[in-house]
Every structure is written in C-alpha cells, then in structure tokens.
Amino acid sequence: MxxxxxxxxxxxxxxxxxxxxxxxxxxxxxxxxxxxxxxxxxxxxxxxxxxxxxxxxxxxxxxxxxxxxxxxxxxxxxxxxxxxxxxxxxxxxxxxxxxxxGLARALYETFFAESKTAGCHRVNAITGPGNRGSQAFHAAMGFAASGDTEIEGVLAWRDYDGPGEHRVAFTREL
Ligand SMILES: CC(C)(COP(=O)(O)OP(=O)(O)OC[C@H]1O[C@@H](n2cnc3c(N)ncnc32)[C@H](O)[C@@H]1OP(=O)(O)O)[C@@H](O)C(=O)NCCC(=O)NCCS
Known part of the structure; x- marks a missing residue:
C-alpha cells in the first residue's frame, strides 16, 4: 500500500x-x-x-x-x-x-522525467569495464557508451578515476 x-x-x-x-x-x-x-x-x-x-x-x-x-x-x-x-x-x-x-527501468525513467522537468537535457553515468550487466542495462536504456581504449574487451576511458581505475562512460539525451 x-x-x-x-x-x-x-x-x-x-x-x-x-x-x-x-x-x-x-x-x-x-x-x-x-x-x-x-x-x-x-x-x-x-x-x-x-x-x-x-x-x-x-x-x-x-x-x-x-x-x-x-x-x-x-x-x-x-x-x-x-x-x-x-x-x-x-x-x-x-x-x-x-x-x-523493470525496476531499474522504472527508477531511471522516473529520474529522467524529474530531471527533464527541472531543465536537464542529458543524463550521464559510468561503470567499470568488467560490469557487463550494467553495460547491457545502459544500452537497453538508450545510453551511448564511450571510451578511448579497449579494456577487458570493451571501450573504456583508461585511468578515468585514477591509475588503473578505468571506466566506461554513458550518456543519453533526454
Ligand atoms: C543493472 C541493474 C541495476 C539492472 O536492474 P534490473 O531491474 O534488472 O533492470 P530492468 O529489469 O529494469 O531492465 C531494463 C532493461 O535492461 C535490460 N537489462 C537489465 N540487466 C541486464 C543484463 N544483466 N543483461 C542484459 N540486459 C539487461 C533488460 O533486459 C531491460 O531491457 P528491455 O527494457 O529492453 O527489455 C541490476 O542488474 C543490478 O542491480 N546490478 C548490480 C548493480 C550494478 O551493476 N549497477 C549498475 C552500475 S552503478
């Protein structure tokens, strides 16, 4: 209830x-x-x-x-x-x-709607190259992934968060 x-x-x-x-x-x-x-x-x-x-x-x-x-x-x-x-x-x-x-989708869709109402036009997130579940989820949610080097088989930004802390960056227009 x-x-x-x-x-x-x-x-x-x-x-x-x-x-x-x-x-x-x-x-x-x-x-x-x-x-x-x-x-x-x-x-x-x-x-x-x-x-x-x-x-x-x-x-x-x-x-x-x-x-x-x-x-x-x-x-x-x-x-x-x-x-x-x-x-x-x-x-x-x-x-x-x-x-x-559909729970993460509902969390994201609600966040998108509130962000748009507040004047945002883009949403960003990052994850580790080894987190394939997160990468699949963000792809399903319409995010584009970016990086500068292939790390663990995916495009990721080398040393994004410090030495050895590589990250895949996601962005999606609202
Ligand atoms: C990633 C995570 C949040 C997804 O949550 P969820 O509630 O299972 O996701 P949803 O059911 O809302 O899925 C939304 C879409 O993503 C897809 N998706 C979600 N997880 C997926 C996976 N592991 N592999 C492939 N596709 C996946 C779904 O198929 C669905 O696609 P559709 O709407 O086109 O059918 C959940 O797996 C999790 O908590 N993982 C551990 C924490 C984590 O890695 N968080 C993200 C990094 S901060």
Missing amino acids: PTESAIEPASDLPHDVTLRRPTEHDHAAVVSVVVDWWGLPGTSHLPLLLPRLFFQHFADTSFIAEDADGLAGFLVGFRSASQPGDAYVHFVGVRPDLRQA
Whole structure:
C-alpha cells in the first residue's frame, strides 16, 4: 500500500514495489547490500563510494524502492551543479531476486522525467569495464557508451578515476 510520501513511477514497477525519497537513515541499509548485490570481484570498496552525504544532500533527486521484504532497489542521482543541463546517476542497484522485472527501468525513467522537468537535457553515468550487466542495462536504456581504449574487451576511458581505475562512460539525451 503506497504511503503518502510514495512517488509515482514513470513506468511500471514490479508487483508490490513502491518508491520514496531516501533519508540519511537509509544509508546503513544501502551500504550493507552493495557488495552482495554487485557480486563482482574487487568491489569490497563499494560502500566507500556511497558516503552518507549522498543521503543527506542528494535525497531530492534519489529514490529508495521497497517491497514486503524491505529494500528492493535504489537510485542515487543528482543534477549537475556545474553543468545545469546535465543530470548524473551515481549508483543504481536492484535486489537480485527482483532483476529483469523493470525496476531499474522504472527508477531511471522516473529520474529522467524529474530531471527533464527541472531543465536537464542529458543524463550521464559510468561503470567499470568488467560490469557487463550494467553495460547491457545502459544500452537497453538508450545510453551511448564511450571510451578511448579497449579494456577487458570493451571501450573504456583508461585511468578515468585514477591509475588503473578505468571506466566506461554513458550518456543519453533526454
Ligand atoms: C543493472 C541493474 C541495476 C539492472 O536492474 P534490473 O531491474 O534488472 O533492470 P530492468 O529489469 O529494469 O531492465 C531494463 C532493461 O535492461 C535490460 N537489462 C537489465 N540487466 C541486464 C543484463 N544483466 N543483461 C542484459 N540486459 C539487461 C533488460 O533486459 C531491460 O531491457 P528491455 O527494457 O529492453 O527489455 C541490476 O542488474 C543490478 O542491480 N546490478 C548490480 C548493480 C550494478 O551493476 N549497477 C549498475 C552500475 S552503478
């Protein structure tokens, strides 16, 4: 049953899932699942990429998805302070048992709609070259991928986030 603060999604949510804004009290629950939900080697540092500040200062452009089993997914995003036409998705995750049911699409479509209403015309995101699931998802969502070197079989920007921290960059017009 949606609560008063439930957010209307821009596309269908899986049965029983609702969206709301995060609060800083959601931080602990989200960082406790990311390593497990990502399920990729070398990702034990992921919680450090989601400090509490995102839940304090970017809550109005982010979402928590919930169902009867608790945290179903989340999107942490924001509108660029330096490039007002750009929005950016920092993190998106969906609980493994709810994958391929349209939840991440609903999180993205809702973020797109709100970003467009706020005056943005483009949305950006990045991922690691080894995260093929993220690359397939962003391709399905209409993002173009870019990079300058082939790394692990995909085009990625070498040392994008520091030595050895290569990233595939995604962009999509709104
Ligand atoms: C990537 C992720 C968020 C996708 O969530 P999801 O709820 O399963 O995605 P959806 O069901 O909304 O899928 C939307 C589209 O992407 C496609 N897609 C999603 N994951 C895919 C995958 N692993 N392989 C191929 N296509 C995929 C779907 O088929 C669907 O395409 P369609 O709408 O054309 O039919 C989820 O797999 C996840 O949490 N992965 C771990 C965290 C992560 O890597 N996050 C992204 C980097 S920040």
